[in-house]
Each structure stands twice: as C-alpha cells, then as structure tokens.
Amino acid sequence: xxxxxxxxxxxxxxxxxxxxxxxxxxxxxxxxxxxxxxxxxxxxxxxxxxxxxxxxxxxxxxxxxxxxxxxxxxxxxxxxxxxxxxxxxxxxxxxxxxxxxxxxxxxxxxxxxxxxxxxxxxxxxxxxxxxxxxxxxxxxxxxxxxxxxxxxxxxxxxxxxxxxxxxxxxxxxxxxxxxxxxxxxxxx
Numbered sequence: 001x002x003x004x005x006x007x008x009x010x011x012x013x014x015x016x017x018x019x020x021x022x023x024x025x026x027x028x029x030x031x032x033x034x035x036x037x038x039x040x041x042x043x044x045x046x047x048x049x050x051x052x053x054x055x056x057x058x059x060x061x062x063x064x065x066x067x068x069x070x071x072x073x074x075x076x077x078x079x080x081x082x083x084x085x086x087x088x089x090x091x092x093x094x095x096x097x098x099x100x101x102x103x104x105x106x107x108x109x110x111x112x113x114x115x116x117x118x119x120x121x122x123x124x125x126x127x128x129x130x131x132x133x134x135x136x137x138x139x140x141x142x143x144x145x146x147x148x149x150x151x152x153x154x155x156x157x158x159x160x161x162x163x164x165x166x167x168x169x170x171x172x173x174x175x176x177x178x179x180x181x182x183x184x185x186x187x188x
Contacts, residue, residue: 016178019178019181020174020178022143022181023140023142023143023174023177023178023181024139024140024143024174025143026139026142026143026146026158026160027139027142027158027160027162030157030158031157031159032064032069032134032157032158032159033069033132033134033157034068034069034070035069035070035132035133035134035155035156035157036070036071036072036125036130036131036132036133037070037071037072037073037074037106037125037128037130037132037133037134038061038064038065038069038070038072038073038074038133038134038136039073039074039076039117039121039133039134039135039136039156040057040058040061040073040074040075040076040091040136040137041057041076041077041114041117041118041135041136041137041141041145042054042075042076042077042078042087042088042091042111042117043057043077043087043137043138044080044082044083044087045080045082045083045084045085045086045087045090046082046083047082047083047084048083048084048085048090049090050087050090050091050093050094052163052165052166053138053161053163053166053169054077054087054090054091055094056138056161056163057091057136057137057138057161058075058090058091058094058095059094059098060136060159060161061073061075061091061095061136062094062095062098062099062100064134064136064159065100065104069134069159070133070134071104071130072104072105072106072128072130073095073100073104073105073106074106074107074108074121074124074125074130074133075087075088075091075092075095075105075106075107075108075109076088076108076111076117076118076120076121077090077091077108077109077111077117078109078110078111078112078116079109080112086107086109087109088107088108088109089107089109092105092107106124106128108120108121108124114141114144114145114148114180114184115148115184115187117148118145118148118149118151118152118154119148119152121133121154122149122152122153122154125154131155132155132156132157133149133154133155133156133157134156134157134158134159135149135154135156135157135158135159136158136159136160136161137158137160137161138160138161138162138163138170138173139160139161139162139170140160140170140173140174140177141160141173141177142158142160143177143181144177144180144181144184145158146158147181147184147185148184
C-alpha cells in the first residue's frame with residue numbers, strides 16, 4: 001500500500017511540474033514584439049486603489065508604450081465586488097500619472113474574468129482596426145492569456161511581471177492557474 005501511495009504522489013508531482021513548465025514557458029522563452037496595441041489584463045482593486053499586481057501590470061504597459069511597443073494601451077477590467085471603480089479606470093489613472101496621453105488609452109470596462117478580458121478586447125481591437133497586441137499580465141497568467149487570445153483570433157505576444165514583494169501570492173497564483181487553464185481549455 002505504501003508503494004502505491006508513493007507512486008501516486010510521484011505521478012502527481014510529475015504532472016504538477018510539467019504543468020508549471022507549460023505555464024512558465026512563455027515568460028521564460030518569449031519576448032514581446034512591437035504591435036498595434038498593448039493590452040493590460042485586469043486584476044483586483046480595493047475600493048479605488050489598484051492591487052500591487054494591477055499596478056505592476058499597468059506600469060509595465062506604460063514602459064512598453066514609451067518604448068514604442070504599441071500605439072494604444074487597452075486597459076481591460078470591469079468593476080467587481082469591493083471595487084468602487086472599474087479595474088480599467090484604475091489602470092487609466094495609473095497611466096495618466098505616468099504621462100500617457102489620455103487619447104492613447106482605450107478602456108474595456110465590462111469584463112469580469114480573463115476570458116471576457118480577451119473576448120471583449122478582441123472586439124475593440126477589430127472595431128479599431130488594431131491587428132496585433134502585446135498582452136501584459138503576471139507571468140503565471142500568460143499561458144491562459146495565450147490560449148484565450150488564440151481562441152479569439154488575437155495576434156499577440158506577451159510580457160509578464162513578477163511582483164517580488166508578493167512572491168508567495170505569485171506562487172499561489174501559479175498553482176491556482178492550473179485549474180484555470182484546464183477550465184479555459186474545456187469551456188468555449
């Protein structure tokens with residue numbers, strides 16, 4: 001019985017390691033390309049204060065924009081529970097504070113999850129004749145973003161952030177991402 005338990009746990013560990021390699025392949029081995037737009041995926045707000053993850057994503061998008069990686073920045077995220085403004089509005093405020101011209105910021109403020117972020121953003125991109133994007137999110141989140149971009153026919157490259165001050169939360173996010181990816185692979 002102990003041998004079977006050890007074998008089972010070993011198989012689970014191997015599957016887990018393979019899944020994490022699958023998740024982190026994008027941030028480790030890909031680089032963003034210059035595109036028509038930079039898309040920032042939403043993350044939580046506390047009232048009207050962006051979380052550390054949302055702030056890091058948005059600041060990375062501002063840097064990419066300043067280096068010519070996009071002509072526009074699309075901020076994607078609606079207003080959830082405990083949020084007094086939409087995530088898109090929170091990101092817009094950060095971008096304005098970083099000197100980004102308001103005319104270069106496009107808001108998508110209806111989405112409530114990653115699948116909707118990409119789906120609603122793809123519609124905006126088509127309407128605005130924007131054909132390519134750099135998608136910005138946490139490193140652990142990029143594989144799911146890639147899956148959803150392919151499903152929604154968004155031509156994208158990716159740029160991830162890792163918030164060192166919240167390393168435990170980043171690790172938790174990477175573990176939690178496994179069922180999220182499975183869900184998004186199954187549910188269309």
